[in-house]
Amino acid sequence: MGSPEPLLLMRGIVKEFPGVRALDGVDLDVRPGEVHCLLGQNGAGKSTLIKVLAGAHQPDQGEIVFAGAPVRLAGPTAAMRAGIATIYQELDLVDGLSVAENVFLGHERARLGFTRRAEAERAARDLLARLGHGEIPPRREVGRLPAAGKQVVSMARALSHDARLIVMDEPSAALAHDEVANLFRIIRELTSAGVAVVYISHRLEEIREIGDRVTVLKDGRSVAGGLPAQTTSTDEIVSLMTGRDVEYVFPERPEPEDDRPEVLRVEDLTLPGAFEDVSLTVRAGEIVGLAGLVGSGRSEILETVYGARRPARGRVLIDGRPVRPGDTGAAVRRGMGMAPEERKSQALLMNESVAGNVSVAGLSRYASFGWLSRRRELADVRRQIEALDIRPPDPRRPVVTLSGGNQQKVVLARWLLDPDGLRLLILDEPTRGVDVGARAELYAVIRQLAGRGIGVLLVSSEVPEVLGLADRVLVVREGRVVHTGDARDLDEGSVLNMIMEGSAL
């Protein structure tokens, strides 16, 4: 360790996507044998940077020097060949193949096209033993291994390529506590053999335990590089991660009125493995925000309230009356509406027009005995297009041609067709994939809806968004609500502290 010659040197990496500059000048240097941690909020550019390293994205500008020579990582194979292996958060293993087959997937031990099973199994066993997991049978089907076992297989695969740099994207996210300890042991063994690790995690305590140096990304730039992981203060890291350039424009909050009736009451809601004993209320006209990391259980809470998941315990009440659990149809009939996290896969009918997407949840409003009145449907959709200013204002346009912000408005419009029916709007990451400019507009829409007496329950990964938009904030960590308070009494730093370290602060 301590070698001044960096193994990897990235300078001024820029990567643009249509409408977004995901990376805007990132510098990173990684020394051999160190664990280099990458920190940053959601959307800071961590995932894009990893993909550049893995050869999945080509940078628009900047240079990459690996092991002393400039390299162009033209594709995943090129990156592998150069000695850079990436272990993604969603492990890219084939469940139906054996451990050994997965380890050597793409570079099978073969002669004349015939795989040499015994040899591959022997080699896989050696690699697994090197990782301290000689007990994993190389013939076992990967799908039957626990998450921790799969991770070890992924690492064995990385080693099988003689990787000199291993990128790990939130490797601890899927692991239990004692499994994390084992992961760290493996990482230490790797680094003592001179392998460098780029480690991504949201958990500061992990970074303190395993990391050597830290690079912080914010809004696509590296704002600090090579900070000592053990000694840099949490406050300093948090302030580097926040204090963004992008100004959010939030609508003004009305004065809180505590006499407004409760729209939603959630009592002791529990979904094992996701969250436990969550209780909360939303009053008419109130915006309640949940802040928490991906995997903290926040999205699952929303989905369970909405009936998309069936809780093991607890009740959901709308206007004081319980809603049938695990039934989205019942939730909709009782006046709930949801804009889910993954707009394309969970909300939109991508083959359909704007009108078809808006009316899908309220078709019976335009039907007598199942017969649709398209005239009435179109008239209502037009009214919503105008009210929400969906552009272009054409109900027949295919929804795929709309921008992210307008697609989100289409999803919102779906729940506004019945002017009196909507009681509670559930928004999971309402501004994901929405241009910064269009966000202000969405915030205004959400606040306006609340002004009509609708309760809003929202989740966002972006802490400033929760703080700026919500009246009341619930902080969720590891499936539990750890703090409830008025949004005005909280700032970004304190919420980030609670999210990442919780009881320590």
Add this chain to the structure above:
Amino acid sequence: MTETSHSEGSTPQTPGNGTGVGERGEPLGPVLKKPGAGGSWRRPFARNGGAGSREIHHLGLVAALVLLALVGVFTEPDNFATSGNVVGILALAATIGVITVGQTFVIIGGGIDLSVGSVMALASVWATTVATQSYGPAVMALCAILVGTGAGVVTGILISYGRLVPFIATLAMLVAARGLAQRMSDRKTQLVRPENDAIEALSTTKVLGLPLVVYIFAAVAVVGWLLLNRTTFGRRTFAVGGNPEAARLAGIDVRRHTLLLYALSGFCCGIAAIIIMARTTTGSSTHGDLYELDAIAAVIIGGTLLTGGRGTVVGSILGVLVFTLITNLFILNGLQTSDQLVAKGVIIVIAVLLQRRGLRSPT
């Protein structure tokens, strides 16, 4: 990557200024409305709702029909363009056509029904047993429909509540229904008895030169079109097939809807059984062999996506007519049925290749 060139609302709003926060029940006020955003919006794309490409695809099928008809006129001028032959083609198309309408719904809804041919056979056998026939032609027809629908409900339950993959569940029904039909009929062809000749009359009675079975086919097609395009059921079918998760989160009971789709397909098989009884005056466990493949092929060349969420009844009907016309031409020209199968295979591939170019929207 579907960003369009027009700008998002980039003017930051400073809401809370009072305007437009209407009372509950009013549509949202004009706070978000931009001056001039209403009428003068210019369309950046000429595409409009994908309807254009769909019509082009239909036109292509019509052109194929015309081309095939011309081939018929030139190769067999004496036999092809006779009223007898045209009526024959339509009557031949009626059985598979009715099945195809049901299949279209199932495929748009994201599934597939392999059991259609054998369910039709089972319905025809059940309706022609000695016991059923003793109640007269009306009960026979009702029996065929009930058996078909019942089989559809069973597969539907297996798929929607038993969570079987549609391919597996309908494959099981294909085998089982054929077996049950063989058992009931003892592998013998059951004749429709003379006193029940009202069944046969459906194919012998002609109105305006066309037998009644052709009208049944037309009626099923029209009702199918209306059901798909003008009712909540049809709209939900597109939603369930296009994005089941989004449909569920929009409050649609996806499982019940899936069940209804297979019940509908079974219902169509029951009607097809009546038509085949009328045309052959028999009920037999050998009826409808490989109809599932013809029906699926017709749906596919008609422009319906096998992955669900998009498709038309009109396209499927045109697909059936194209296939029936090919069969007819080969028979008239005395060509091998084996060549006919090759021709069908080629047409499926060509149609899908054209579809990929014409129907894809920017995704």
